[in-house]
Amino acid sequence: VKIAVERAYGDAVEGEAVVSEEGFSPRYDLDRWSGTITKPGHKLEGTSLKDKICFFPTAKGGIAAGWAFYDIKWKKIAPKAFVFGVTNPVMVQGAVFAGITITEGWAPHPRGLIETGDWVRVDPAGKLVEVLRRRQ
């Protein structure tokens, strides 16, 4: 499975996918001390994002998210990459500042093609996301 992304920044990385149906804010949804989604009712509540390749349809949240990525990277609990359907400037500014790979725009939509637990590779230079192997 290969998915083309529109915009991308960062190093090529590979890791375990976490695929969300819900948008993401590192401020509203994430416990910035454990790296786990803790917002009550979030579809990924209880899921750790540490070292994961995170697929989110949208970005949520305000300006404070810009420092949050650097904070979680400093604490060594950051994801390896964010793959967004639609994002906003703060997410991009934050990810670039923290040195976390980030992409926006996908074709086709990863729904049904990539599942949580699959091992995926994000290649910003090639503007490509691909599944290397399926969840065991």
Add this chain to the structure above:
Amino acid sequence: VELQPEERAILGGERGEAARRALEYQVKVGEFWGAKRFVPVTNAHMMGDIEVMGDGGLQWLKDTAALGARCAVGTTTNARCFDFAHCEELGQDAGEAAKERELIACLRRMDVVTTDTCINYQTVYQPHLGEHVAWGDTGTVIYANSVFGARSNFESGPAALAAAITGRTPEYGFHLDAHRRGSFTVELQATLDDLADWGALGKLVGEPHQSYFSVPVFHGYRRSPAADELKHLGAALASYGSMGMFHFVGVTPEAPSLDAALGGRSPAERIVITDADIERAYAGYRLGDGDARLVVFSGPQQSLFEMKQLAALFDGRKVKAGSRCFATTNGAVLAQARALGYAGTLEAAGVTLLEGVCFYILQNLSPMRVANGWTNLVSNSAKIVNIIGAHRFNTILRRTRDCVDIACTGVLK
């Protein structure tokens, strides 16, 4: 990104290592968004406090200051997480407070004017039509773009500081005409007489249209809205909809008419908002266990006129024993509110006035909630009831007068 000679000189280190690093970072962000060039900015407004930055951010800031970083344009700070006068009473962490003081000193060394306000647009700096600025938080950006006709993207702390140091920002998003045209229309049949009504309007319009590049065009309103009303509308649109701009026909400078606001496009959708819609928004809040012991006027900070109104509503009344009521504002407004007697009236009523902070980013807020046994948070700010959920409050939006009644009676309606 096409660089001008001055920008190439910065990348060559002519303005020092801090400026070189800042521009290098901005080039990467600009490339992501397909920016073709940089635009000079006249003003920057940045979020930077220990709660949002953490130890890593503080270390980075110290390193950057040590490299000799200096702001090239007027730069102010957003609301922060400590009012040092109330730190102990609120049970905040003394160690974190010490870091916050260190952080503030660091910013001042870099020539940042630590105003600690999210209402810079009401009290500090009002950019003109077409002026490029680099602002955050989101409420400041949407006000700048919409009400002043200035041009800014949401600039997070590191991005706003980079713009402050280099004096420029990559030209993408709301710096470009193409993104400033209205995308859908909202006819206002609703009365909208309380600030909370304007926030509820922002929620109703923002929530179903979550997109940074979605620009609503309001029209048909019966009177000219006041600055505080537009402030609550903008803050809610930005919060619920992640929006950075709106038009208001006959009110905002790029909307002399509906057609002009839409820039020749036909609207993707036409919405009508009535009083019944606003009432439905209020009715949608769950009252949880009925706890009515926490009422907050914050997010955005209170303007002088909001302080005046609160003082009139609290005059001669008392916050109910066992309840807490907080109002946050900036140092300038608080000084005037003291001189004018509003602060005295509010404090006599038992309202805690916090300076230079926003309630939602207070350091130690979650433990504070637990220690006080608060479950509900009542506010007239649609923004704060939206964003404070991660601290596990059940939040309830109510009109200003109702919030005051709830604070004084302890009865939630």
